Amino acid sequence: MKTLKLSNIVWCAALTLCACGDSSVxxxxxxxxxxxxxxxxxETTVVSNPExxxxxxxxxxEEVVIEQVASDPVxxxxxxxxxxxxxxxxxVSVSNDNGCIAQNEKTITISCQGNYQLTGSSNDNQIIxxxxxxDNVYLYLNxxxxxxxxxxxxxxxxxxxxxxxxxxxxxxxxxxxxTRTKSYTKSNGSSDTxxxxxxxxxxxxIKGSGALTVTGxxxxxxxxxxxxxxxxxxxxxxKAKNHAIKGKGSVNIEGGYFELTATNGxxxxxxxxxxxxxxxxxxxxxxxxxxxxNINAGDDGLHSNMNIYFNGGRTTISAGDDGIHADSxxxxxxxxxxxxxxxxxxEAFYIRAEGGKTxxxxxxxxxxxxxxxxDANSTSGSQWGGRGGPTGMMSGSKGYxxxxxxxxxxxxxxxxxxxxxxxxxxxxxxxxxxxxxGSSGRSSAMFAPGNQGGNRGGSGSCSTNTxxxxxxxxxxxxxxxxxxxGFGSQTEEYPYCTATSYTAGTxxxxxxxxxxxxxxxxxxxxxxxxxxxSQVDVSGMTEVTLPNxxxxxxx
Numbered sequence: 001m002k003t004l005k006l007s008n009i010v011w012c013a014a015l016t017l018c019a020c021g022d023s024s025v026x027x028x029x030x031x032x033x034x035x036x037x038x039x040x041x042x043e044t045t046v047v048s049n050p051e052x053x054x055x056x057x058x059x060x061x062e063e064v065v066i067e068q069v070a071s072d073p074v075x076x077x078x079x080x081x082x083x084x085x086x087x088x089x090x091x092v093s094v095s096n097d098n099g100c101i102a103q104n105e106k107t108i109t110i111s112c113q114g115n116y117q118l119t120g121s122s123n124d125n126q127i128i129x130x131x132x133x134x135d136n137v138y139l140y141l142n143x144x145x146x147x148x149x150x151x152x153x154x155x156x157x158x159x160x161x162x163x164x165x166x167x168x169x170x171x172x173x174x175x176x177x178x179t180r181t182k183s184y185t186k187s188n189g190s191s192d193t194x195x196x197x198x199x200x201x202x203x204x205x206i207k208g209s210g211a212l213t214v215t216g217x218x219x220x221x222x223x224x225x226x227x228x229x230x231x232x233x234x235x236x237x238x239k240a241k242n243h244a245i246k247g248k249g250s251v252n253i254e255g256g257y258f259e260l261t262a263t264n265g266x267x268x269x270x271x272x273x274x275x276x277x278x279x280x281x282x283x284x285x286x287x288x289x290x291x292x293x294n295i296n297a298g299d300d301g302l303h304s305n306m307n308i309y310f311n312g313g314r315t316t317i318s319a320g321d322d323g324i325h326a327d328s329x330x331x332x333x334x335x336x337x338x339x340x341x342x343x344x345x346x347e348a349f350y351i352r353a354e355g356g357k358t359x360x361x362x363x364x365x366x367x368x369x370x371x372x373x374x375d376a377n378s379t380s381g382s383q384w385g386g387r388g389g390p391t392g393m394m395s396g397s398k399g400y401x402x403x404x405x406x407x408x409x410x411x412x413x414x415x416x417x418x419x420x421x422x423x424x425x426x427x428x429x430x431x432x433x434x435x436x437x438g439s440s441g442r443s444s445a446m447f448a449p450g451n452q453g454g455n456r457g458g459s460g461s462c463s464t465n466t467x468x469x470x471x472x473x474x475x476x477x478x479x480x481x482x483x484x485x486g487f488g489s490q491t492e493e494y495p496y497c498t499a500t501s502y503t504a505g506t507x508x509x510x511x512x513x514x515x516x517x518x519x520x521x522x523x524x525x526x527x528x529x530x531x532x533x534s535q536v537d538v539s540g541m542t543e544v545t546l547p548n549x550x551x552x553x554x555x
Contacts, residue, residue, distance in 0.1 A: 085127075087120035087146060100131075106148075113137055113159075121145040130157040141210065142167040147175040151182045152218075156200035164198070166210030166234045174198060178217040196223030196246070204247075205229040206236070216240030220265070224248065230256055230291075238262075243269045244297070249283050253313070255290040266303040267295035267317070284327070288313045288335065300325045301339070308348070310335045310356060316547075322347045323360065332356045332406065338547035344368050345410070349399055351422075353431060355406040359548035362417075366410035366435075369399030369422040399423035401473075403482065405431040409546050411518070413438025418472035419486070426471065428479040428528065432544075432552060434515050435470045435486035435525075470525060479527040483554075485509055486525040487517040495527030500534075507538045507553060514538050514553040 084095045085108060092108060094101050100112030109128045110116060113135035118127065119142045126148045129137050137159050146153040153174045156162045166172060176197040184192045197216045198204075204224040206212070209232055214221045221240035222228070228247030230236070231254040238244040238258075242265035245251065251270045260267045270284045284306035293315040295301045301317035301324055302308055308326040314336045317323045323339035323346060324330060330348035337358040339345045345360035347368045360366045401422045408431065412419045419435045420426065470486040471477050479495050487502060501522050507514040512529055514536045524533045541553040 082115040082117060082140075084117040084119065087118075087122035087125055087144070089122065090124070092122070092125060110137060115140060117142050118144045118146070123147045124149040126151055126153055126155065128155045128157055129159050129162055131159040133158060134160050136161045136163070138163045138165060140165045140167055141170065141172040141208075141212065143170045144172045144174075146173070148177055150177050151180060152176045152194035152197055152199045154198045154200075155184075155194050156202055156204065157184065159202050161203040161205065162200060164204070164206045164212075166206070166208035166212050168209045170210040171213070172210060173213045173215075175215040176218050180218060194218075196220035197240075198222045200224045200228075201226070203227045203229075205231065206234060207232045209233045209235075211235040211237075213237045214239070216242070216244075220244070220246050221260075221262075222246065227252070230254065232256070236260075240265070243267075244295075246270070247286075248272055250285040250287070252287045253289070253291050256292075258291060258293045258295075260293065260295045260297070262295075262297040262299070264298045266300045267293075267297040267319075268302045269300075269304070271303075271305040285309075286326075287311075288315065293317075295319070301342070304328075307331070309333070310337065314547075316340065317342070319343075323362070324348075332358065336547045340548070345412075351399075351401045353401075353403045353406050353408055355431075357407045357544075357547050359409040359411075359546045359550065361411045361548070363414045364412065364417050365421045366412045366419045367401065367421065368418075369401045369424065369426070371398060371423070398474075401426040403428040403431050403433055405482075407432045407434075407544055407546060407552060409434045409436070409548065409550060409552075411436045411438065418469060420471045422473040422475075422477075424473070425475045426473045426477045428477075428484060429481040432483045432513070432554075433485075434546075434552060435484075435488075436517050436519070437470060437488045437521075438519055482528040483513040483530055484525070484527040485513065485515050485530065485533070487515075487519075487521055488523050488525070489521045495525065496531070497523060497525045498533055499523055502535075507536050509533055509536055509553070511536065512555055514541065516551065518550070 082096060083098050083101060085101065086093045092103060098112065098114060100110060100114065102109045102111065106124055107126045107128055109130055111131055113131055115138040117140045125146060131137050139162065141164060153176060174197050180193050186192045196219060197214050200223065203226045212234060214237070216239065219241055220243045221238035222245045224247045226249040228250065229252045234256040236256055236258050239261040241263050244260035244262040244267050246269045248271055251268055268286060270286050272283045284304050286302055286304045286308045288310050289312045291313045293313065295315070295317045298320045300322040301319040304326045306327060307329045308324060309331050311333045312335045316338045318341040321342070322344050323342035326348040328348065329350040329352065330346060331352045331354065333354045333356065335356045337356065339360040342362045344364045345362040345366040349369065349371050351367055351369050399422050401420065410419045419437055470488050484495065499522060502508050502517060502520060502524060504518055504520050505516050507516045508524060509515055510530045510532060526533050538553040541555045544552045544554060546552060
């Protein structure tokens with residue numbers, strides 16, 4: 001497996017990582033790669049790193065070396081002459097046998113590189129891929145309904161890369177047992193148990209435009225111990241006891257339609273990489289550049305022990321804990337994110353919003369920039385607690401928010417909460433930031449000691465409250481561009497503020513920017529391109545629809 005090397009805490013540079021290259025279409029409708037994709041060497045890309053140890057957030061430049069993570073090797077043969085494995089109830093038949101398929105009772109083992117068609121139905125069989133470490137294995141799921149009564153129906157024990165190709169127009173289902181009766185020996189001699197319905201120890205790519213339904217009764221739905229990539233337009237439905245989709249090294253999703261249900265765990269998760277390897281800061285990366293996601297998770301919607309990068313896609317999340325959690329950096333450059341339910345909507349050490357549209361509804365902080373790993377069930381009383389991140393920056397004492405573009409709506413309702421919270425600084429130079437606190441929240445205010453561009457006693461006359469509220473930072477909030485509109489009832493710190501009663505469903509703002517809050521209150525804070533606020537007529541203004549269906553007006 002080739003690795004992704006990242007200097008310091010820079011997130012996955014993403015765009016070079018996710019380039020698809022040229023392609024051709026084979027007889028099944030699967031997009032097959034050409035040789036250029038597999039022969040390309042690692043390349044060096046220079047990106048801007050916004051993180052700085054100083055409160056001023058000055059930018060530095062760091063070098064990111066990317067060695068191809070999930071390129072597609074050349075197809076080794078045409079599918080028409082490839083082996084076909086057909087399941088019929090309790091029996092299995094093989095045509096075009098290439099001498100690399102062995103059957104032992106209810107287990108079919110593939111030991112060579114090549115293309116293999118899987119079709120038919122069985123309620124108790126298993127496919128194991130145990131090929132050479134340089135072998136690339138292509139499994140064409142061509143109307144496959146496969147379950148195992150004792151294990152994972154698909155287990156990748158060893159290979160260079162394995163591809164699950166969902167043949168166009170087919171429906172495929174995989175389901176594992178709720179217990180495990182088998183164990184396997186790792187290369188280091190230790191014992192291993194398959195921990196998911198699709199359990200891959202090496203790089204895994206899922207592609208094509210067919211449908212795949214995965215039921216994870218034991219633990220995870222789809223698990224890859226290295227790098228997991230999903231591309232093209234597959235329709236993937238996963239219902240799992242724990243995590244729906246997990247790539248320990250990285251998860252890179254470029255397209256598709258996803259219905260993900262994680263009963264006790266995360267919708268999409270990446271943490272530390274190869275089970276038998278050394279844990280480094282190069283692991284635990286999630287990259288979303290396309291696709292439509294509907295995620296229902298008992299824990300976090302998306303979780304990374306390193307970085308999460310959004311550069312496209314349409315994501316809807318309902319979570320029992322965090323909507324999105326990154327131990328290091330969350331970077332939003334494009335796409336639509338709608339967090340409809342969460343304790344904390346977005347939580348990361350660095351939150352960098354450069355574009356896209358987001359809407360967040362939370363019962364605690366909507367956006368929280370702090371260090372460490374959060375757990376809604378923790379009783380330690382610490383800011384985050386738990387495992388420190390690989391960068392050594394997860395102490396819980398700092399956290400930074402940088403907003404330079406996009407449209408972002410943040411709503412929180414609860415006791416002792418903040419809508420936007422940074423344990424370090426928060427800066428805004430562009431984009432649109434709409435803040436709203438529900439009527440049930442005691443912290444209906446803005447709290448930012450040392451606030452730059454909005455010190456205590458700034459322009460306006462508003463009552464004070466030191467319990468937090470619309471914006472809460474430890475080292476200052478500054479705004480020199482963009483649009484800020486916040487709706488609450490009290491404030492401690494603010495760029496500009498007016499103590500005026502406002503009504504739910506009525507537009508407030510200026511001739512340049514306006515918004516209709518969902519609840520009533522007595523204070524509006526504002527800044528950036530908005531120099532005063534009042535009730536406004538939005539006729540003639542351009543409507544911008546947010547991911548949750550609410551409307552922002554601009555001119």
